[in-house]
Amino acid sequence: MERFLLLLDGPWATLIVRELLQGPRRFSELRDALEGISAHTLTHRLRRFEAHGIVTRTVYAEIPPRVVYELTPLGESLRDILYAMAAWGQSVTNQQLMAATD
Amino acid sequence: MERFLLLLDGPWATLIVRELLQGPRRFSELRDALEGISAHTLTHRLRRFEAHGIVTRTVYAEIPPRVVYELTPLGESLRDILYAMAAWGQSVTNQQLMAATD
DNA sequence: CCGGATCCGATGTGATACTG
DNA sequence: CAGTATCACATCGGATCCGG
Numbered sequence: 001m002e003r004f005l006l007l008l009d010g011p012w013a014t015l016i017v018r019e020l021l022q023g024p025r026r027f028s029e030l031r032d033a034l035e036g037i038s039a040h041t042l043t044h045r046l047r048r049f050e051a052h053g054i055v056t057r058t059v060y061a062e063i064p065p066r067v068v069y070e071l072t073p074l075g076e077s078l079r080d081i082l083y084a085m086a087a088w089g090q091s092v093t094n095q096q097l098m099a100a101t102d
Numbered sequence: 103m104e105r106f107l108l109l110l111d112g113p114w115a116t117l118i119v120r121e122l123l124q125g126p127r128r129f130s131e132l133r134d135a136l137e138g139i140s141a142h143t144l145t146h147r148l149r150r151f152e153a154h155g156i157v158t159r160t161v162y163a164e165i166p167p168r169v170v171y172e173l174t175p176l177g178e179s180l181r182d183i184l185y186a187m188a189a190w191g192q193s194v195t196n197q198q199l200m201a202a203t204d
Numbered sequence: 205c206c207g208g209a210t211c212c213g214a215t216g217t218g219a220t221a222c223t224g
Numbered sequence: 225c226a227g228t229a230t231c232a233c234a235t236c237g238g239a240t241c242c243g244g
Contacts, residue, residue: 006113010236027206038238043207045236064205065244077190084186088179112216129226140218145227147216166225167224 007052008081012037016045017075018082020055024070054078109154110183114139118147119177120184122157126172156180 008014012034019025019033031042046069049055054075060066071078110116114136121127121135133144148171151157156177162168173180 009111009113011108011111012237031206039207040239041237059206062205065207067206074194077193081183081186081190084183088183091179092176114217133226138218141227142219142229143217161226164225167227169226 007049007054008078010045012041013045013048014082014085016042016049017054017071017078018086020069020071020075021079021082024068027067027069030069049075109151109156110180112147114143115147115151116184116187118144118151119156119173119180120188122171122173122177123181123184126170129169129171132171151177 008017015034015037016030019030025033027042027046030046031037031039034042046055046057049069050057054072056070056072058068058070060068110119117136117139118132121132127135129144129148132148133139133141136144148157148159151171152159156174158172158174160170160172162170
């Protein structure tokens with residue numbers, strides 16, 4: 001089975017990558033942008049991304065500390081997938097999905 | 103949060119849709135093509151797809167019984183996403199992924 | 205500010221046995 | 225052939241408390 005599918009597993013994973021596609025982000029910036037995500041989940045997704053080589057984690061030893069996450073070229077290459085997802089979401093109205101979901 | 107992400111949740115969901123993109127498939131054809139999937143899981147994914155309107159289920163009351171699954175136009179519209187995923191998987195060598203995963 | 209530790213619930217998946 | 229029922233396990237995610 002293909003590994004790459006596991007990278008975007010879970011509802012938050014794709015949303016985090018989508019946010020990082022817009023540029024480097026601090027931990028708190030991600031948490032604020034992804035309204036509703038817990039620090040617990042955000043940390044775990046970022047750690048996995050890091051382990052899979054699609055995100056870099058840079059720690060600035062300042063007071064207060066600052067941690068910046070940034071997509072690697074490998075992570076940037078996910079852009080086409082995210083774009084395809086975004087396009088699909090726009091072409092399918094919420095009404096269609098809601099009616100089909102219930 | 104966007105509903106469509108939940109459609110392709112889990113490692114098998116995308117693979118099932120990818121198989122159906124090649125044409126209608128019987129239950130046993132899907133199970134054979136997706137080596138390693140359990141009947142339990144395949145049934146549950148197909149039932150969800152059906153409920154979400156991306157797959158139709160047609161039962162032929164023959165002996166032995168025959169059940170054919172086919173993508174709806176809504177399901178077909180997922181093609182671009184699956185293609186983008188496939189392209190990504192091909193551009194990234196397995197070596198890269200394995201090295202990054204461990 | 206950026207998490208780690210821990211406990212908990214929900215869900216995806218498998219194994220096995222069984223059925224119309 | 226095409227499932228269903230049940231049990232078991234892993235992982236995603238949230239809540240809460242605590243630490244560098």
